[in-house]
Amino acid sequence: MVVDSQFPDQSKHLIDELKKRSEKLFKLLINTHHHSDHSSGNISFKGIVEHVPAHENSKKNQENAAKQNKSEDKQLYPDQTYTNTWCQKAGKERICLYYYGAAHTNGDSFIHFEHANIVHCGDLLFNRRHPYVDRGAGANIKSWMEVLNKALNKFDEETIYVFGHAGNGYKITGTSDDLHKFRDYLGNVLKFTETEIKAGKTKEEFLKATAVPGSDEWKGDGIQRPLGAAWEELTGK
Ligand SMILES: [Zn+2]
Ligand SMILES: [Zn+2]
Secondary structure, three states: OEEOOOOHHHHHHHHHHHHOOOOOOEEEEEOOOOOHHHHHHHHHHOOOEEEOEEEHHHHHHHHHHHHHOOOHHHOOOOOEEEOOEEEEEEOOEEEEEEOOOOOOOOOOOEEEEOOOOEEEOHHHOEEOEOOOOOHHHOOOHHHHHHHHHHHHHHOOOOOEEEOOEEOOOOOOEEOHHHHHHHHHHHHHHHHHHHHHHHOOOOHHHHOOOOOOOOOOOOEOOOOHHHHHHHHHHHHOO
16 A cells, blocks of 8 residues: 655656565555645556545546646546545555545545554645645635644544655654644744734735744745735635
8 A cells, every 4th residue: 555656756666666575466545635746656556556545626636737737648546536534444454534624735635544543644734844735726724724623633642643744854754743733833824924914014025924923843945835825815815
């Protein structure tokens, strides 16, 4: 089983390495969402994976992006989609995908390996790194906070979480504490944006900000991505 496929070169490399350990076909290639750093390597699994599950909107977004980029011949699309929950047994493990609403896109899944109690968050969690907020694919910061709350209710204190991205020097795995911190960061982004709108700032002035008050662990480049998205979400433009 594989979660996300990065780009074609990386997925080919992964497949070659795994083939050294077993000649068995891949049972599942699960996509957390459609972005090309998570699904454009799907094509390397063509003919050697049994099924590719993903949220229904992830499949739609992948199709739309491929059409726009004229790369439809380089895609392997999900062949099993779901709306709220998808579960399947695999050996001693049971894997469940959960969709809790719009967040980083409108098609992000949490992938729970129940016996191992490991949850792959895809890009639902950027660990101490400013996130991409794909409003063109239905992202919503306020809803993202609720999505994280639902995950915190569903999974437990023992759960190990895998993150889509992390800032320099930060880990790509963690605990519920990291979900709390990221949810609070998103709240601070919205609060800061609202304050600056009320203070009469222009969007251009606002996007020059270099920090989100209250979340100083989030440093480095890319701050304009969440700030721009929050501005559009709150002003409608
Ligand atoms: Zn993404
Ligand atoms: Zn990503």
